[in-house]
Amino acid sequence: MALFVQKYGGTSVGTVDRIEAVADKVRGFKQQGHDVVVAVSAMSGETNRLISLAKDIQSKPNAREMDVLVSTGEQVTIALLCMALEKRGVSARSYTGSQVKILTDSSHTKARIQDIEVSSIKSDLEAGRVVVVAGFQGVDLDGNITTLGRGGSDTTGVALAAALKADECQIYTDVDGVYTTDPRVVSSAKRLEQITFEEMLEMASLGSKVLQIRAVEFAGKYKVPLRVLSSFEEGPGTLITVEGDSTVEKPVISGIAFNRDEAKLTVMGVPDVPGVASKILGPISQANIEVDVIVQNVAADNTTDFTFTVHRNDYDAAEAVLEKVSAELGAREVVGDNQIAKVSIVGVGMRSHAGVASKMFDALAAENINIQMISTSEIKVSVVIAEKYLELAVRSLHTAFDMDVDDSVSE
Amino acid sequence: MALFVQKYGGTSVGTVDRIEAVADKVRGFKQQGHDVVVAVSAMSGETNRLISLAKDIQSKPNAREMDVLVSTGEQVTIALLCMALEKRGVSARSYTGSQVKILTDSSHTKARIQDIEVSSIKSDLEAGRVVVVAGFQGVDLDGNITTLGRGGSDTTGVALAAALKADECQIYTDVDGVYTTDPRVVSSAKRLEQITFEEMLEMASLGSKVLQIRAVEFAGKYKVPLRVLSSFEEGPGTLITVEGDSTVEKPVISGIAFNRDEAKLTVMGVPDVPGVASKILGPISQANIEVDVIVQNVAADNTTDFTFTVHRNDYDAAEAVLEKVSAELGAREVVGDNQIAKVSIVGVGMRSHAGVASKMFDALAAENINIQMISTSEIKVSVVIAEKYLELAVRSLHTAFDMDVDDSVSE
Numbered sequence: 001m002a003l004f005v006q007k008y009g010g011t012s013v014g015t016v017d018r019i020e021a022v023a024d025k026v027r028g029f030k031q032q033g034h035d036v037v038v039a040v041s042a043m044s045g046e047t048n049r050l051i052s053l054a055k056d057i058q059s060k061p062n063a064r065e066m067d068v069l070v071s072t073g074e075q076v077t078i079a080l081l082c083m084a085l086e087k088r089g090v091s092a093r094s095y096t097g098s099q100v101k102i103l104t105d106s107s108h109t110k111a112r113i114q115d116i117e118v119s120s121i122k123s124d125l126e127a128g129r130v131v132v133v134a135g136f137q138g139v140d141l142d143g144n145i146t147t148l149g150r151g152g153s154d155t156t157g158v159a160l161a162a163a164l165k166a167d168e169c170q171i172y173t174d175v176d177g178v179y180t181t182d183p184r185v186v187s188s189a190k191r192l193e194q195i196t197f198e199e200m201l202e203m204a205s206l207g208s209k210v211l212q213i214r215a216v217e218f219a220g221k222y223k224v225p226l227r228v229l230s231s232f233e234e235g236p237g238t239l240i241t242v243e244g245d246s247t248v249e250k251p252v253i254s255g256i257a258f259n260r261d262e263a264k265l266t267v268m269g270v271p272d273v274p275g276v277a278s279k280i281l282g283p284i285s286q287a288n289i290e291v292d293v294i295v296q297n298v299a300a301d302n303t304t305d306f307t308f309t310v311h312r313n314d315y316d317a318a319e320a321v322l323e324k325v326s327a328e329l330g331a332r333e334v335v336g337d338n339q340i341a342k343v344s345i346v347g348v349g350m351r352s353h354a355g356v357a358s359k360m361f362d363a364l365a366a367e368n369i370n371i372q373m374i375s376t377s378e379i380k381v382s383v384v385i386a387e388k389y390l391e392l393a394v395r396s397l398h399t400a401f402d403m404d405v406d407d408s409v410s411e
Numbered sequence: 412m413a414l415f416v417q418k419y420g421g422t423s424v425g426t427v428d429r430i431e432a433v434a435d436k437v438r439g440f441k442q443q444g445h446d447v448v449v450a451v452s453a454m455s456g457e458t459n460r461l462i463s464l465a466k467d468i469q470s471k472p473n474a475r476e477m478d479v480l481v482s483t484g485e486q487v488t489i490a491l492l493c494m495a496l497e498k499r500g501v502s503a504r505s506y507t508g509s510q511v512k513i514l515t516d517s518s519h520t521k522a523r524i525q526d527i528e529v530s531s532i533k534s535d536l537e538a539g540r541v542v543v544v545a546g547f548q549g550v551d552l553d554g555n556i557t558t559l560g561r562g563g564s565d566t567t568g569v570a571l572a573a574a575l576k577a578d579e580c581q582i583y584t585d586v587d588g589v590y591t592t593d594p595r596v597v598s599s600a601k602r603l604e605q606i607t608f609e610e611m612l613e614m615a616s617l618g619s620k621v622l623q624i625r626a627v628e629f630a631g632k633y634k635v636p637l638r639v640l641s642s643f644e645e646g647p648g649t650l651i652t653v654e655g656d657s658t659v660e661k662p663v664i665s666g667i668a669f670n671r672d673e674a675k676l677t678v679m680g681v682p683d684v685p686g687v688a689s690k691i692l693g694p695i696s697q698a699n700i701e702v703d704v705i706v707q708n709v710a711a712d713n714t715t716d717f718t719f720t721v722h723r724n725d726y727d728a729a730e731a732v733l734e735k736v737s738a739e740l741g742a743r744e745v746v747g748d749n750q751i752a753k754v755s756i757v758g759v760g761m762r763s764h765a766g767v768a769s770k771m772f773d774a775l776a777a778e779n780i781n782i783q784m785i786s787t788s789e790i791k792v793s794v795v796i797a798e799k800y801l802e803l804a805v806r807s808l809h810t811a812f813d814m815d816v817d818d819s820v821s822e
Contacts, residue, residue: 016467050487054490057494068489076464082479094479143510
């Protein structure tokens with residue numbers, strides 16, 4: 001008898017038939033005696049439909065009203081899923097983010113969860129009910145509706161699991177687990193049985209779209225066992241867990257992540273004095289632009305080149321900010337490239353293995369792929385390359401790190 | 412400088428273009444220096460779309476979840492209208508029923524408003540904002556989303572006007588006012604400049620679909636001046652006001668209302684003893700069936716016939732209840748007819764005029780229309796007739812009471 005928090009994404013609840021299928025699945029868990037809390041997304045297409053209505057009116061819609069608008073998407077799903085459960089004789093009750101309540105800060109369209117009231121949910125569970133919560137949304141201290149940003153339903157699921165001390169948070173999606181890399185790019189990519197939170201975090205943040213990064217952070221922070229699995233096929237999915245839980249020997253590299261929506265910007269000839277980095281990145285941050293990789297070369301002739309990457313959508317805005325900053329700092333010029341991609345190898349195993357990075361660079365060099373930027377962490381090595389080489393780079397690395405052979409550790 | 416509460420119905424906000432037109436209209440009032448609170452319905456078609464999703468799952472959807480579902484319709488409109496206002500430089504803020512909060516009882520799908528918190532709205536108005544409130548919805552003491560039933564957005568508008576002590580509640584709709592009768596049935600029907608609350612109440616309850624009956628009750632109770640007008644054409648509409656405010660001489664009859672969705676049921680041969688009426692109507696009321704006209708004939712041979720009308724949709728359910736009750740009471744039989752209609756003449760003038768009823772009966776007799784039931788109040792006379800005579804009856808009465816001549820008092 002366990003308590004499961006299950007999250008079903010937009011495609012899993014994309015039609016009335018699929019909602020009925022989710023209800024069947026949930027009833028199965030109830031019949032086995034488990035308690036179930038469900039977090040759901042909007043029916044697929046619905047959020048885009050709503051955003052498009054808004055954009056017909058305002059090209060940059062008012063953020064507070066945008067949240068009022070798009071939060072209706074999940075509200076529709078929770079009601080329909082509860083009806084489907086009631087139809088099956090499963091007592092159920094829906095909650096919007098405000099009703100739970102899922103307290104967030106007031107950053108409309110990208111709010112962060114601060115607290116979750118679990119008392120109502122707990123009494124419903126005690127009364128034998130399935131609780132269905134609208135994902136992606138919350139409420140601020142003043143009662144304004146907020147949303148967590150795209151993919152925020154994963155975060156809702158994990159945050160609920162943490163607050164309720166659930167036995168497992170199950171993320172049902174349209175893929176059957178986490179793969180060594182994107183199977184659309186490498187056909188021999190394999191499903192991983194387990195992956196650590198840290199690896200998943202690097203995979204997610206680097207463009208592996210299975211889980212939202214904040215959901216993984218949350219799960220890692222509160223040690224919520226997280227399982228990604230398919231809502232359409234049976235199967236164990238991939239368990240995301242703390243290191244050391246695993247009984248299987250860890251491979252050096254668990255997966256290859258990549259992200260093609262990147263752009264890089266360089267401020268050339270910046271005076272090499274303390275405080276320059278913050279003078280450059282402060283205004284970027286104030287413009288609400290998120291920075292990914294940052295590289296500063298060693299100074300020569302008392303100036304340095306400062307390079308960083310941003311999401312491609314933010315490229316023009318970032319360039320405008322930099323032109324202004326560059327003039328103030330007396331830098332030489334701003335150059336940029338929005339046709340780049342980032343490829344990363346990820347694995348907790350690399351902590352104890354030397355030579356992982358050089359093996360990566362060798363593999364890329366063998367394909368004549370020029371490395372533009374390098375960034376490393378304890379469990380990953382990322383390189384920025386020209387976007388046109390992305391697929392080639394991923395396939396080469398997948399082979400170089402022995403991930404596409406049949407006796408892969410992932411099976 | 413007045414405070415107006417304006418309610419825009421589904422067709423008035425049916426598309427993005429129409430929402431933009433409403434925003435233009437609201438900006439016009441703001442530019443004249445007025446304060447404006449807007450209550451809106453769901454975009455036309457949206458509520459039906461949502462109901463149909465629900466019915467694909469449950470033929471009788473769970474009432475609590477139905478409210479969660481359909482309340483999203485107005486929530487979409489408030490967000491879009493606020494965006495359209497902001498686009499025009501008009502500061503605006505949206506509120507769901509829960510956010511206001513519009514406190515109701517817990518009768519899902521037909522809740523009644525008990526209280527409205529106006530403090531947030533008042534501070535927004537003081538800050539120069541237009542306030543946009545989702546019509547049709549509220550919240551109960553436990554935080555459950557409720558809806559007021561179809562047409563409930565009118566009630567929201569009036570209740571807001573009452574709570575805010577607004578100067579006028581303006582109901583924008585797709586007709587340009589209240590007519591002497593339905594212009595689709597009588598082409599010479601005329602728009603009324605004024606009508607009293609009591610008359611409007613009788614007109615609304617008897618099937619004149621311009622305003623929801625509870626909205627009129629509310630307006631009358633709190634003496635909120637109510638104006639019905641078109642959101643598509645300019646014009647003064649019809650002012651609904653307390654009797655005596657009018658400077659024009661009142662006609663005897665203000666209008667003719669009718670309702671074709673009626674059915675009648677008779678319990679024949681009921682023992683004529685005290686308490687019989689409640690033994691019949693008690694179970695009907697417990698089955699949530701609303702009763703309209705009730706007629707009990709004078710007893711003969713110690714038994715009586717008890718007849719009442721219900722909405723046609725409730726006919727089968729009412730008949731089933733009566734069969735059971737009839738057996739318990741030892742009545743002779745239950746007979747019914749669901750092909751009937753009700754026609755009523757309405758006017759505060761009839762209080763001081765004799766002969767109104769007989770003039771009505773004469774007009775119907777002249778057309779050979781048999782009267783099946785008669786019911787009267789201080790300001791109306793209703794008859795139940797076979798549905799097939801409905802149009803003929805309405806046209807005859809419109810002529811008999813001098814409403815379709817050119818020098819009609821309504822112009």
